[in-house]
Amino acid sequence: MHNVVIVGGGPAGLSAALTAAVAGAPVLLLDSNPRLGGQYWRTPADNFGDQNENHFDLATGLKLINSVKAQSNIQVLSGAQIWSASHKDGVSTLRVIYQGSEKIINTGNLILATGAYDRSLPFPGWDIPGVMTPGGVQSLIKGHGVVAGKRVVVAGSGPFLLPVAAGLVKSGADVVELLEANKSWRWASSILVLLENLSKIKEGFYYIEAISKGKVRARFGQAVVGAYAGENGELESVDIAKIDRNFKIKKVRNIKCDVAAIGWGFTADTSLAGALGCKQVVAKDESVVVLIDSKQQTSITGVFAAGEITGIGGSELSMIEGEIAGKSAAKFVGCAVDISRSDLIIRAKKQRFAAALIKAYPIKSGWRSWLDEQTVLCRCEEVDLADLKDSIVELGATDSRTAKLLTRCGMGLCQGRICGRFVVDLVADQLNISPTDIDRIAAVSRPIITPIPLGVLAAGE
Amino acid sequence: MKNPDAIVIGAGVVGACCALSLTNAGLKVLIIDRGPVASGTTGAGEGNILVSDKGPGAELTLAIRSRDLWFDINTDIGGGFELEAKGGVVVSRSAKGISDLKKLSVLQKENGVEVIELDGAGLRKIEPYLSESVEYGVLYPGDAQCQPMLAAAQIIRAVKKRGGSFIQGENVIAINSNAGSLIGITTDKNNYSCPIVINATGTWAGEIAKLAGSHLPIMPRRGFILVTAPAPKIVHHKVYDADYVANVASSDADLQSSAVVEGTASGTILIGASRERVGFKADLDISILRQLARQAISLFPVLSSIGLLRAYRGFRPYAPDHLPVIGEDANISGLWHAAGHEGAGIGLSPATGELITAQITNQSTFIDPTPFSPKRFQGSEYVAV
Ligand SMILES: Cc1cc2nc3c(=O)[nH]c(=O)nc-3n(C[C@H](O)[C@H](O)[C@H](O)COP(=O)(O)OP(=O)(O)OC[C@H]3O[C@@H](n4cnc5c(N)ncnc54)[C@H](O)[C@@H]3O)c2cc1C
Numbered sequence: 009m010h011n012v013v014i015v016g017g018g019p020a021g022l023s024a025a026l027t028a029a030v031a032g033a034p035v036l037l038l039d040s041n042p043r044l045g046g047q048y049w050r051t052p053a054d055n056f057g058d059q060n061e062n063h064f065d066l067a068t069g070l071k072l073i074n075s076v077k078a079q080s081n082i083q084v085l086s087g088a089q090i091w092s093a094s095h096k097d098g099v100s101t102l103r104v105i106y107q108g109s110e111k112i113i114n115t116g117n118l119i120l121a122t123g124a125y126d127r128s129l130p131f132p133g134w135d136i137p138g139v140m141t142p143g144g145v146q147s148l149i150k151g152h153g154v155v156a157g158k159r160v161v162v163a164g165s166g167p168f169l170l171p172v173a174a175g176l177v178k179s180g181a182d183v184v185e186l187l188e189a190n191k192s193w194r195w196a197s198s199i200l201v202l203l204e205n206l207s208k209i210k211e212g213f214y215y216i217e218a219i220s221k222g223k224v225r226a227r228f229g230q231a232v233v234g235a236y237a238g239e240n241g242e243l244e245s246v247d248i249a250k251i252d253r254n255f256k257i258k259k260v261r262n263i264k265c266d267v268a269a270i271g272w273g274f275t276a277d278t279s280l281a282g283a284l285g286c287k288q289v290v291a292k293d294e295s296v297v298v299l300i301d302s303k304q305q306t307s308i309t310g311v312f313a314a315g316e317i318t319g320i321g322g323s324e325l326s327m328i329e330g331e332i333a334g335k336s337a338a339k340f341v342g343c344a345v346d347i348s349r350s351d352l353i354i355r356a357k358k359q360r361f362a363a364a365l366i367k368a369y370p371i372k373s374g375w376r377s378w379l380d381e382q383t384v385l386c387r388c389e390e391v392d393l394a395d396l397k398d399s400i401v402e403l404g405a406t407d408s409r410t411a412k413l414l415t416r417c418g419m420g421l422c423q424g425r426i427c428g429r430f431v432v433d434l435v436a437d438q439l440n441i442s443p444t445d446i447d448r449i450a451a452v453s454r455p456i457i458t459p460i461p462l463g464v465l466a467a468g469e
Numbered sequence: 470m471k472n473p474d475a476i477v478i479g480a481g482v483v484g485a486c487c488a489l490s491l492t493n494a495g496l497k498v499l500i501i502d503r504g505p506v507a508s509g510t511t512g513a514g515e516g517n518i519l520v521s522d523k524g525p526g527a528e529l530t531l532a533i534r535s536r537d538l539w540f541d542i543n544t545d546i547g548g549g550f551e552l553e554a555k556g557g558v559v560v561s562r563s564a565k566g567i568s569d570l571k572k573l574s575v576l577q578k579e580n581g582v583e584v585i586e587l588d589g590a591g592l593r594k595i596e597p598y599l600s601e602s603v604e605y606g607v608l609y610p611g612d613a614q615c616q617p618m619l620a621a622a623q624i625i626r627a628v629k630k631r632g633g634s635f636i637q638g639e640n641v642i643a644i645n646s647n648a649g650s651l652i653g654i655t656t657d658k659n660n661y662s663c664p665i666v667i668n669a670t671g672t673w674a675g676e677i678a679k680l681a682g683s684h685l686p687i688m689p690r691r692g693f694i695l696v697t698a699p700a701p702k703i704v705h706h707k708v709y710d711a712d713y714v715a716n717v718a719s720s721d722a723d724l725q726s727s728a729v730v731e732g733t734a735s736g737t738i739l740i741g742a743s744r745e746r747v748g749f750k751a752d753l754d755i756s757i758l759r760q761l762a763r764q765a766i767s768l769f770p771v772l773s774s775i776g777l778l779r780a781y782r783g784f785r786p787y788a789p790d791h792l793p794v795i796g797e798d799a800n801i802s803g804l805w806h807a808a809g810h811e812g813a814g815i816g817l818s819p820a821t822g823e824l825i826t827a828q829i830t831n832q833s834t835f836i837d838p839t840p841f842s843p844k845r846f847q848g849s850e851y852v853a854v
């Protein structure tokens with residue numbers, strides 16, 4: 009029987025691996041992190057004390073990780089980074105950097121579970137050291153046990169701000185502000201969805217309790233719209249604005265802090281799926297995701313996808329998607345296993361929750377009015393808004409690709425992972441048009457998924 | 470724009486230079502492209518402006534003139550396209566290669582190219598990270614570079630400021646003539662009447678010629694370029710192996726590559742480019758990336774630890790005899806071709822514009838234009854070799 013190859017060791021990939029292996033399929037699980045768990049269950053190094061209490065749900069993760077490790081027909085390669093991939097005639101070729109050299113893996117049965125990363129929006133000063141993403145702050149706490157700073161502002165939008173604020177409070181930081189850009193009542197319209205996803209409410213209360221121990225009160229309809237560096241070049245204070253429903257600034261105050269953790273939800277990491285040629289689509293929240301059918305199969309037969317890359321929906325949706333993908337892939341290689349009705353019901357329930365999330369935490373276009381001409385857009389190549397405007401007004405760019413090539417915006421080290429998504433909006437804004445799906449998908453296309461040392465590349469055949 | 474004096478089809482670097490030169494000669498120019506500025510090969514190549522890779526002949530004369538014109542254009546329009554007289558270094562490691570390179574550089578010198586021979590020590594003085602295995606090379610101070618997309622965009626901006634215009638998003642679908650004289654063109658959206666049209670559609674120039682009932686054997690020659698992550702200053706010039714020169718002139722369909730390595734202002738290093746004739750095949754060919762990486766490392770071993778960040782490819786427009794096509798159509802008067810510059814279109818575009826303009830306005834030309842004439846393909850069943 010052929011291997012099922014799975015990329016991604018987060019909730020989706022782990023669930024897929026376990027399910028496929030239990031169904032009888034030998035599994036090869038590849039993950040770029042040194043330890044399994046993905047973003048959500050980012051576990052600390054072994055020699056670092058127990059982090060369980062910082063995490064609502066680490067127990068589930070550890071259990072899953074241990075089951076995967078105990079399963080004899082799962083082979084795990086941690087620290088394996090796929091830098092390039094292609095698909096031809098039913099065979100996917102993964103080119104993997106592993107322990108300093110390149111390994112080529114060919115497979116007819118592949119599950120993609122490459123997850124998501126923080127979504128950022130620019131504002132004046134967001135490039136000052138000390139302005140971070142919540143994910144960045146959290147991985148410092150979870151992975152290394154480091155408290156990023158003393159006076160911390162947590163801001164942006166979405167439920168992920170809660171665990172970050174809670175983690176900071178537990179680690180002894182002073183969370184001076186917790187700001188949600190949207191209004192608190194937004195959830196009211198989704199009350200039924202909330203009730204059927206009680207575990208999520210429990211999770212929310214868990215974090216709220218943790219946060220309130222630090223005497224932190226969340227404020228709604230507010231956002232960080234400016235940041236200032238002190239003499240040492242590091243963050244010293246931020247401007248906090250009351251904003252209207254469209255995110256336009258109403259009133260500003262300034263507050264001292266040394267870290268600002270600002271996030272606007274997540275962007276799916278579809279680079280690998282894109283390199284293989286899986287069809288991608290633009291989701292309701294305008295993020296690019298991998299298109300799947302009810303079996304979690306992508307547009308390519310034998311290539312499945314699960315978790316955040318199919319749409320942002322949290323760890324529980326990722327897990328059930330992983331289980332379904334695991335079954336589908338196992339069945340594809342000949343195992344006697346079927347997706348059950350209850351699998352589908354659970355997935356549908358979690359999907360409704362995900363949809364409610366998107367509805368409750370919209371990112372409104374008013375953020376574009378926070379920028380000034382000197383606001384840096386591309387931190388890698390130091391391109392500011394004036395440069396981008398110049399490429400459109402003076403040099404005649406009429407699409408984001410041309411604007412990018414004329415300014416180098418998004419062509420630096422991160423390959424547009426940070427700025428690509430919002431630059432598409434800013435370009436369209438300048439031209440008074442709406443971005444097309446093609447623009448959005450082109451902005452996340454990255455045939456070289458991660459940099460490969462030229463020496464490793466040269467050594468391959 | 471009502472009643473342009475001339476229409477340029479194609480907003481690549483060649484179309485841009487033709488438009489600027491015509492505008493400066495007093496013509497009212499309309500540029501039309503089916504896509505945005507530099508959306509063709511100009512946006513998918515490198516910006517080498519080379520005199521080092523050409524042997525004596527019409528193309529070298531064009532290249533030398535063009536190199537100087539780039540600096541004139543820089544002054545004329547106020548820069549903004551990262552033009553830099555960086556200098557090229559060509560090296561060789563085989564006895565035969567060295568003797569060929571010596572011979573070539575002597576001939577180039579006789580034709581007005583500045584050449585400086587260097588031994589191993591001399592080479593490492595100007596390129597400290599160059600491989601110890603290199604013992605002979607030639608420095609060409611005249612080699613320069615620019616950012617081609619910015620060049621095209623800045624030039625078109627100047628054309629617009631001087632009364633020209635640029636329409637994008639219109640595909641030319643007919644060339645209209647009457648009794649052998651051009652009267653205008655038709656796009657998928659509009660009709661334009663005009664007595665002069667310049668076909669600057671690069672790799673697609675054969676299709677425009679076909680619309681006019683003419684034959685222009687321009688074909689694609691694919692090339693890949695590697696872009697590394699930002700690195701400390703390792704490479705100071707454009708450095709390449711002499712094999713490259715042999716490759717450029719080759720008619721072999723198989724893959725050839727000889728890495729030209731150069732550092733850029735932003736710290737990234739460009740390694741390009743391969744040459745192969747596979748039509749418009751778009752897929753990322755990893756074996757080519759590996760070959761380019763090997764060649765670059767053999768020149769600069771320290772590159773081994775630098776990360777490859779991106780790779781991109783483009784399709785060079787080439788004619789069977791590897792010379793650009795610059796001149797009036799064989800059948801229709803008023804239709805001019807400026808295309809087929811293969812891997813040297815960035816370098817050669819200002820002189821191309823000048824040559825086209827001089828002929829259209831009946832001025833004397835700095836070079837005999839005959840070798841570039843499209844008429845050279847007429848009547849012959851010219852098959853690609
Ligand atoms: C920093 C961060 C923290 C989060 N914390 C929470 C939280 O506290 N609560 C919550 O509900 N949700 C949280 N989320 C949302 C979270 O992403 C999902 O709920 C869940 O982790 C998604 O699971 P997944 O399996 O789809 O992806 P992930 O958990 O993101 O796992 C994807 C894995 O694939 C690997 N990978 C990606 N590309 C490659 C490649 N080319 N080669 C090899 N491996 C690759 C990654 O290294 C990663 O280990 C967080 C998200 C982020 C980004």
Ligand SMILES: Cc1cc2nc3c(=O)[nH]c(=O)nc-3n(C[C@H](O)[C@H](O)[C@H](O)COP(=O)(O)OP(=O)(O)OC[C@H]3O[C@@H](n4cnc5c(N)ncnc54)[C@H](O)[C@@H]3O)c2cc1C
Pocket residue numbers: 478479480481482483484501502503504505506507508509510511512513514515516517518519639640641642669670671672673677691692693694741742743782783784785786807808809810811812813814815816817
């Ligand atoms: C990998 C690579 C590296 C290179 N490196 C160098 C280098 O270092 N130095 C150098 O000098 N040269 C280099 N070149 C070659 C150089 O890029 C080309 O010779 C040059 O860009 C050609 O310019 P062009 O204006 O003729 O064509 P293009 O830039 O292709 O412009 C043609 C335009 O015509 C438009 N068009 C086509 N058909 C129609 C139609 N029917 N209607 C309307 N518009 C149409 C297209 O949209 C396009 O914008 C390289 C090329 C490649 C591929």
